[in-house]
Amino acid sequence: MSSFAGRMKEYPTVSLDRFDRENVHARAYFLSHCHKDHMKGLKGPLLKRKLHFSRTVRLYCSFVTKELLLSNPKYAFWEDYIVPLELESPTQISLVDEASGEKEDVVVTLLPAGHCPGSVMFLFEGSQGNVLYTGDFRLAIGDASRIEHLHSGSRVKDIQSVYLDSTFYDPRFYKIPTREVCLNGISELVGNWISQSSYHVVWLNCKAAYGYEYLFTNLGEQFNTQIHVKSLAMFKKMPEILSYVTTDRKTQIHACRHPKDEEFFQGNRLPCGCTAPDGTPLRIISIKPSTMWFGERSKKTNVIIKTGASSFRACFSFHSSYSEIKDFLSYLKPANVYPSVIPIGQTLTEVTQMLKLMCRNQSDQAAFIYKPLGVLKRTRVEQPTYDSDSDDSLFDGLDLVPVRKKMPLNQEINNVKSPQKTALPDPAEESLQPTVTESQTVSHNYLDCTESNDEEEGEEEEEEEEEEGQGDMNVKNEVIMEAVEKSENKCPSSNPPKWQDFFTTEMLSDSQNSQSQSCCSAQSTSPSRMTGSQTPELFSDEEESTDINENFSLTLSASLSNHSSQNQDSSLPDTLILHPEQRGQEKEDMKEENDQPEMEKELSESQVSSDFDVPCTPESQMPRPDELAQLYRKLASGEDAVIRKESQGSV
DNA sequence: GCGATCAGCT
DNA sequence: CACAGCTGATCGC
Numbered sequence: 148m149s150s151f152a153g154r155m156k157e158y159p160t161v162s163l164d165r166f167d168r169e170n171v172h173a174r175a176y177f178l179s180h181c182h183k184d185h186m187k188g189l190k191g192p193l194l195k196r197k198l199h200f201s202r203t204v205r206l207y208c209s210f211v212t213k214e215l216l217l218s219n220p221k222y223a224f225w226e227d228y229i230v231p232l233e234l235e236s237p238t239q240i241s242l243v244d245e246a247s248g249e250k251e252d253v254v255v256t257l258l259p260a261g262h263c264p265g266s267v268m269f270l271f272e273g274s275q276g277n278v279l280y281t282g283d284f285r286l287a288i289g290d291a292s293r294i295e296h297l298h299s300g301s302r303v304k305d306i307q308s309v310y311l312d313s314t315f316y317d318p319r320f321y322k323i324p325t326r327e328v329c330l331n332g333i334s335e336l337v338g339n340w341i342s343q344s345s346y347h348v349v350w351l352n353c354k355a356a357y358g359y360e361y362l363f364t365n366l367g368e369q370f371n372t373q374i375h376v377k378s379l380a381m382f383k384k385m386p387e388i389l390s391y392v393t394t395d396r397k398t399q400i401h402a403c404r405h406p407k408d409e410e411f412f413q414g415n416r417l418p419c420g421c422t423a424p425d426g427t428p429l430r431i432i433s434i435k436p437s438t439m440w441f442g443e444r445s446k447k448t449n450v451i452i453k454t455g456a457s458s459f460r461a462c463f464s465f466h467s468s469y470s471e472i473k474d475f476l477s478y479l480k481p482a483n484v485y486p487s488v489i490p491i492g493q494t495l496t497e498v499t500q501m502l503k504l505m506c507r508n509q510s511d512q513a514a515f516i517y518k519p520l521g522v523l524k525r526t527r528v529e530q531p532t533y534d535s536d537s538d539d540s541l542f543d544g545l546d547l548v549p550v551r552k553k554m555p556l557n558q559e560i561n562n563v564k565s566p567q568k569t570a571l572p573d574p575a576e577e578s579l580q581p582t583v584t585e586s587q588t589v590s591h592n593y594l595d596c597t598e599s600n601d602e603e604e605g606e607e608e609e610e611e612e613e614e615e616g617q618g619d620m621n622v623k624n625e626v627i628m629e630a631v632e633k634s635e636n637k638c639p640s641s642n643p644p645k646w647q648d649f650f651t652t653e654m655l656s657d658s659q660n661s662q663s664q665s666c667c668s669a670q671s672t673s674p675s676r677m678t679g680s681q682t683p684e685l686f687s688d689e690e691e692s693t694d695i696n697e698n699f700s701l702t703l704s705a706s707l708s709n710h711s712s713q714n715q716d717s718s719l720p721d722t723l724i725l726h727p728e729q730r731g732q733e734k735e736d737m738k739e740e741n742d743q744p745e746m747e748k749e750l751s752e753s754q755v756s757s758d759f760d761v762p763c764t765p766e767s768q769m770p771r772p773d774e775l776a777q778l779y780r781k782l783a784s785g786e787d788a789v790i791r792k793e794s795q796g797s798v
Numbered sequence: 799g800c801g802a803t804c805a806g807c808t
Numbered sequence: 809c810a811c812a813g814c815t816g817a818t819c820g821c
Contacts (some may be wrong), residue, residue: 184813
């Protein structure tokens with residue numbers, strides 16, 4: 148949870164993500180995203196009165212955040228005072244002291260943060276230097292280099308301070324599987340469950356927060372269904388989310404809530420009370436998205452863990468891991484960094500000291516030297532990407548429409564001047580090449596949703612539960628095993644980048660480490676997979692060569708992560724661990740298909756990512772060693788080594 | 799009665 | 809998995 152007090156040293160007359168105490172005196176407010184811990188004081192009566200008498204104080208946020216905020220009546224009074232800003236559009240804002248008339252101008256740019264729908268980072272540029280407030284973020288390794296507005300020309304901007312989401316800035320959280328890997332794992336589990344019969348349903352035990360929407364949209368897309376949720380109100384102006392959620396309980400995927408939902412689930416009931424029409428008990432599994440992390444020397448990428456007869460935890464993170472934060476900061480090399488979260492057991496000083504190691508050092512302060520590699524990465528031609536404005540035709544027949552076109556949210560924004568449109572190329576010059584992949588289609592209209600009431604089914608089922616559970620799991624294991632076997636080359640979805648617009652992550656991926664990108668990067672799993680562990684000798688690789696059946700039996704992870712509970716989990720007798728990405732046999736297969744067996748030797752540090760084999764960027768080709776050498780020569784000599792793509796009619 | 803804060807829970 | 813946010817108890821205004 149953020150402990151940021153709301154104000155930045157450089158621009159103390161604005162308040163961000165805090166609206167109580169001293170912040171009531173701010174000249175302007177900024178809301179990075181619509182999570183309650185960033186909205187403290189936002190419905191305060193003091194603030195309400197202040198707004199009423201103010202002519203200049205406004206709340207700045209993204210369009211999506213505005214919608215989410217105003218969908219809660221408690222914040223409805225903000226309606227006349229919110230100024231939604233477009234992403235990546237530098238906007239000048241006058242900070243006026245209404246008492247004295249004193250004025251200061253800053254230029255603010257909203258940058259996609261990948262944390263939840265509408266989440267942004269704020270880049271401030273003004274007389275006190277460039278300052279980046281990250282809010283909460285999940286950016287993949289390499290993403291910073293793809294954010295246009297963190298660059299000036301082809302160089303990284305001189306950032307005075309970064310106010311950083313340090314939630315996972317702790318070496319224990321060294322790696323968190325990428326969004327794409329996690330999604331694939333969940334997809335496999337869901338798909339193989341609900342395809343068994345119409346009585347097999349999944350309950351996504353999501354906490355009540357924005358941030359799971361991309362899970363819903365991807366599962367909805369892949370299985371041609373909708374996800375049952377409690378309310379659609381907040382999404383009423385977001386058609387790309389709206390089309391994948393429903394309040395109709397006749398669906399096999401539920402993300403509904405009930406105050407006693409855990410109890411319900413124990414009694415084999417969904418939180419919404421949905422039952423099958425003929426009285427047949429539903430076969431429910433719960434999948435609880437949870438953050439799973441892996442230490443630096445941990446080898447596994449298990450993204451699904453079985454925690455009970457019908458319960459699973461699935462890896463899911465809203466925040467960047469340690470290594471992602473490290474990558475982000477060491478790329479930007481700010482002069483100062485201020486963590487927003489201090490892990491338990493650490494002090495602000497300790498955390499700041501650690502972070503400072505990634506900031507520029509004293510000699511750099513004097514003359515900040517730009518490294519040849521610290522240049523803005525443009526999209527590579529081999530990377531299918533997403534053009535938010537120009538590629539509608541690509542989606543013809545796929546019912547895929549770029550979000551920007553559909554979103555009424557992005558339309559009117561003229562309240563503020565935009566004096567400083569940067570001369571940088573428009574980020575929308577990228578395009579998405581949708582690939583139609585086979586996806587399971589599961590019909591979903593067989594469930595009866597007459598008001599179930601709790602006593603009907605639950606009680607008498609109790610006795611049977613254990614046996615049933617066992618039987619289910621046998622089936623389940625087989626199914627999942629198949630899933631794992633298939634997982635290598637199978638792409639879960641051919642989605643358009645719907646979710647990431649709501650996540651406001653519009654950066655473009657050119658690395659297999661980048662998962663915050665569109666689902667288009669989930670189209671296929673390239674055979675040019677990375678492998679390799681930094682410390683293979685530390686692990687028993689037995690399980691990698693064992694039959695997959697054994698993989699499902701139990702205890703697989705003996706990681707040396709110093710995070711003990713993770714390993715405890717792994718040793719639970721009924722722990723089931725999926726290995727969607729890594730299995731020795733598959734690696735062998737990969738190598739054969741690939742015909743590029745020794746490629747990992749050529750990889751950069753960030754690519755090697757020893758603990759995690761993440762899917763390669765679709766359609767990408769590993770450069771051959773000679774090509775790579777050529778590339779390095781170019782980079783060393785300062786040449787642009789990136790293959791640029793022709794602009795496709797960007798605006 | 800309302801808001802702030804905290805413990806407990808998930 | 810430690811995120812995010814609910815519920816309920818307590819306290820002060």
